[in-house]
Amino acid sequence: MIEMYPKKGKVILHVDMNSFFASVEMAYDTGLKGKPLAIAGNVEERRGIIITCSYEARKFGVKTTMPIWQGKKLCPELIVLKPNFDRYRKTSIAIFELMRQYTDLVEPVSIDEGYLDITGCAELGSPIEIANRIQKRIFETMDLPCSIGIAPNKFLAKTASDMKKPMGITILRKRDVPLILWPLEVGEMHGIGKKTAEKLNSIGIETIGDLAKAHDVTLRQILGINGLKLKERATGIDGRAVDPESIFDHKSIGNSTTLPKDITNQKELIDILEQLSTKVALRLKNKKLVGQKIGVTIRYKDRRTITRSRTVENHFFEKADIHRLAVELFKKHWNGEKVRLLGVTAFEVMDKEAAYKQLDLFSYEKDAEKESLYYAMEKLQSKYGKEIIKKGVEVAEKKGQAETSFSKDFLDNLRLKE
CATH class of the missing domain: 3.30.70.270 (Reverse transcriptase/Diguanylate cyclase domain)
Incomplete structure (x- = not known):
């Protein structure tokens, strides 16, 4: 055997x-x-x-x-x-x-x-x-x-x-790839969505075989490093290991800002939370991720810093949901003193496509209804820049690349206790 x-x-x-x-x-x-x-x-x-x-x-x-x-x-x-x-x-x-x-x-x-x-x-x-x-x-x-x-x-x-x-x-088998996969339209390849397929079609890449033979420089120009990864897949190469520990990953996407002055006005602080929530929502959307745990960081005038979080039943990625959850946490834990820094973080992020299978149905329906709006926003931002759609004052974005992972809520009983 x-x-x-x-x-x-x-x-x-x-x-x-x-x-x-x-x-x-x-x-x-x-x-x-x-x-x-x-x-x-x-x-x-x-x-x-x-x-x-x-x-x-x-x-x-x-x-x-x-x-x-x-x-x-x-x-x-x-x-x-x-x-x-x-x-x-x-x-x-x-x-x-x-x-x-x-x-x-x-x-x-x-x-x-x-x-x-x-x-x-x-x-x-x-x-x-x-x-x-x-x-x-x-x-x-x-x-x-x-x-x-x-x-x-x-x-x-x-x-x-x-x-x-x-x-x-x-x-x-890998040797089967040229015969079985290469004749298929590039949009049929696992990992390639409608928008990516359209970008590839625009430069003459119609089939998976075309992608496998495409020039690295061209792919990097239109898709970045992901273009080279997709080319590897198209040739049957994938070095990722099966990782049983991936279900225990708890990673995040967040933004924080040091305020231009110490603030005690609640309305001003809530407005800043809205700007931070917008940033987090855009990064989740761009990476096609959703979160299930929301966190808020508050640093006071004397530099005392607290971080509070809560896990919610349904996954989230919309700005309105992130802002609402962040404000609830903030109001519950803010002691009324002057605030020097605020932060909003989405924890336990996972792939949006996988999460749709677990979403509460009402959230699923609401998200589906708004897909056309998100698509229109993305087109505007792609054509005119991300700054074309924003509200209020600009908030500095925290430097550093967001970490991402799968987080399986249906396997909660297998997670390590924090």
Whole structure:
């Protein structure tokens, strides 16, 4: 069996649950099986947003982020249920516990997907046998379908798991990349969104193969260092290790400013918090991140400094939410003395795309409704500079690069105590 594993290199699995929320509901109520099902909020209101839907619903053209009324129009028999996030979190934890029975090298990516490094698991069977066993056990014990990608690195494993859904198992080797991936449109590549694809198209890069052969200087000019990373992925290169400890990272994005004079006027201080919140929100937005813990730093005239924080139920990235939470903290902990410095920080940041799967539905709907506004703001800032949209006085930005990481709220019971 050891001959089926590479002498050099790794064997990585990517397990991706199929239509997770809908599948969990069908496992809980077998009467829903085989029926078009959508998970959404405000089910009584046709303007509610669909979070996910079953494959039966997708056959009618029903999609994620689609308004309920539109889904109903495409599929009159569509069943719409409110989400049960506690049920989804408990199921997710059980899935990852099952994965860890095969290897300790398990890295959760979101509530419904994760990587396994099975390089040292030859005694358990071949990679395809292990993948089959995991898929079969999840289905038999939890009645949930999943797709699994097998590859020498995380990027190719993720790509492979997307190739056959539901209940697929796909092997993707580096030598397969030119034949399988290069003919695809560049926008289909994992890690490339609509805007990045448009930028690449503008310089003649239409396919993944074009990206793999593109000039480094050109890519760096339009995408920065990320352009070179994407080129590596396009050639099948990805050196990232499967990191089980990533779920314990608690990193942050924040801004602080030393005030031009010591201030005791509450309104002035709240206005400054608003400017800081705007900066934090823009940085979160630019990096496509959200936070779940808000922090406020207050330094008094005598240089005494306090930092207070609180974890909130729903992830945030909007300026209004950050400002509201920061003001609540500030009012609770400010002693009324003169303030010399203020800071606002978003802690426990994570990828926005992954967080959408965990967001409270009402937040999800509100964010979806405002996407057109965020897009318009980004276009203005891209064309005329970030200073084109601002309010009030300018606040100095704290120097230094923001740290980012995944923070899995559905695995809170596994986190190290602070």
